[in-house]
Amino acid sequence: MKRFRQHLLICGGTGCHAAGSADVRTALQNEIKKQGLADEVAVVETGCNGFCAMGPVAVVYPGGTFYVSLTIDDVPELVQEHFLKGRPVERLMYKEPASKDIIPDMKDIPFFAHQQLIALRNRGLLDAESIDEYIARDGYRALAKALTEMSPQDIVNEVKKSGLRGRGGGGFPTGLKWEFCQRTPGEIKYVLCNADEGDPGAFMDRSILEADPHSVIEGMTIAAKAIGAHHGFVYCRAEYPLAIERLKLAIEKATEYGLLGDNILDTGFSFNLQIYQGAGAFVCGEETALMRSIEGKRGMPRPRPPFPAVKGLYDKPTVLNNVETWANVAPIIIKGGDWYASIGTAGSKGTKVFALTGHVNNIGLVEVPMGTSLRTIIYDIGGGMPKKHRKFKAVQLGGPSGGCVPEQYLDLPCDYEEIIKAGAIMGSGGMIVMDDSTCMVDMARFFMEFVQDESCGKCTPCREGTRRMLQILEKICEGRGEMSDLDLLEELAAMIKDSALCGLGQTGPNPVLSTLRYFRDEYVAHIVDKKCPARTCVNLIEFRVDEALCKKCGQCFKACPVGAISWEKKQPAKIDLTKCIKCKTCIENCKFDAIV
């Protein structure tokens, strides 16, 4: 095997791809060749590193020097300085947003330093298209152990001992789910992977499949042995072409290597895996709808019981787990359930991947032990609020099924139980940080619109009830709300939660309920004062400069795209309403909240 003096690992995940990483990689390869370094420096494309907002990112080993926001124009300098002369290029390194200090090593960057990687253990470290690199990092060792040294019950016991709970939203104990299925008699059983990932803002499953597809295949094959299944499907939304391409290649390679397919590792055990592409409906992530979709029918939920472990795909006993759940299985088998259970809190073991986004400096994927506080995630890892004049307001957890958690819960340890107590849910790990420029009524309206759009229409409470709730929220945002609407919202929410058939309807009112619980005064301000305190709802903004607040800085004047603002030095700004198109750019640019 060829040995190189240095490896430059450039991220090829979707975020970096969108930022031009493929062109940067080609330019790096060409420049390395041009400088006569092709036999000394290897350029490897990896999956997502988690720090997507800084893309394209690259890390150089040995050493771990981390480069961010690379462009093709940076390439000649990078290659000549770092690889030819041994002088790392400071201007391309990460700068701490507040202090502007340069942090050269990846491991010292706060975004990475506070994380503990289990599901994302291989991120940024291997070429997702190379099974050899996965194997070199202990890949398929857990499968070999499960097939040759463990009985199906041993496997189930180890996963039960680990305390692993499903990462797709429900948090159901994984080992218990496998045991139910194992104990259900049946010649034909199935193992499925839920890669539908419908929560707005969540992208951990896509990232795992793009960066480390073999970890999912290995976990699924171990479960297949545990329950006695010989066939499986990965249900992945068609909007994830790179994930599908890499998974397809990984399945082919694993089959070629005798790690998947017939007679795996010569043990006599067979497991075949197929990909099924979904059309991207949120409801198809619900387990019974997902199975109907694979069967070629319209993806609609059905009542449970019977649960899939008894009657699942094609009415056969089936285990369905989420991508991140699957990625945790191999380390549990190798290191043991006790090791995994030693991480996290009493009821929530191991780590959780969060998709950190919104008003935070370091947007990206974060894997931390269960029980890590919101403050650590948002401030230490996320780097806090990007706009100095803005204050933290709330964090939305769990997507459309979740809720928002206000400032007083910043020290909340993130685990399943504690998040529920605060009125949200862990969900799949979506974490949207919001500063005080966010209107909580509008936020609730946004999620209700999503739920309404995605309702499959099968049951009346969800189909009609969410429509009514959305109409009321729209009315309030437009300044036509009445106080009695708040009671009506709560009444409708309780009715939908109680009587909807599936989780979409049962949890859909949560964002409204949590904002009513913590930010009722904002609803009242919209209804009684006809004001949107965050100045988001256009109908409730006057688009007038409050001269008492105006600091005469002229920022709004410079930012207005249609020249509707007049301003002169040492004079307050003025808005000409006949020209104003209500785009809110001036509001975003005024640090003194002087536009009301």
Ligand SMILES: Cc1cc2nc3c(=O)[nH]c(=O)nc-3n(C[C@H](O)[C@H](O)[C@H](O)COP(=O)(O)O)c2cc1C
């Ligand atoms: C409306 C709805 C959408 C869902 N979407 C997803 C999804 O995109 N991915 C996922 O893993 N689970 C999703 N779930 C949860 C699944 O039904 C199921 O509980 C999960 O895939 C089981 O895997 P786990 O035990 O590993 O979490 C959804 C549930 C509901 C009600």
Ligand code: SF4
């Ligand atoms: S709750 Fe909503 S999404 Fe679920 S079955 Fe009923 S209508 Fe469909």
Ligand code: SF4
């Ligand atoms: S940006 Fe704000 S403070 Fe500055 S001139 Fe405009 S209204 Fe006044």
Ligand code: SF4
């Ligand atoms: S809302 Fe937009 S168009 Fe109107 S004054 Fe402000 S920046 Fe100009």
Ligand code: FES
């Ligand atoms: S895609 Fe490159 S860091 Fe996420």
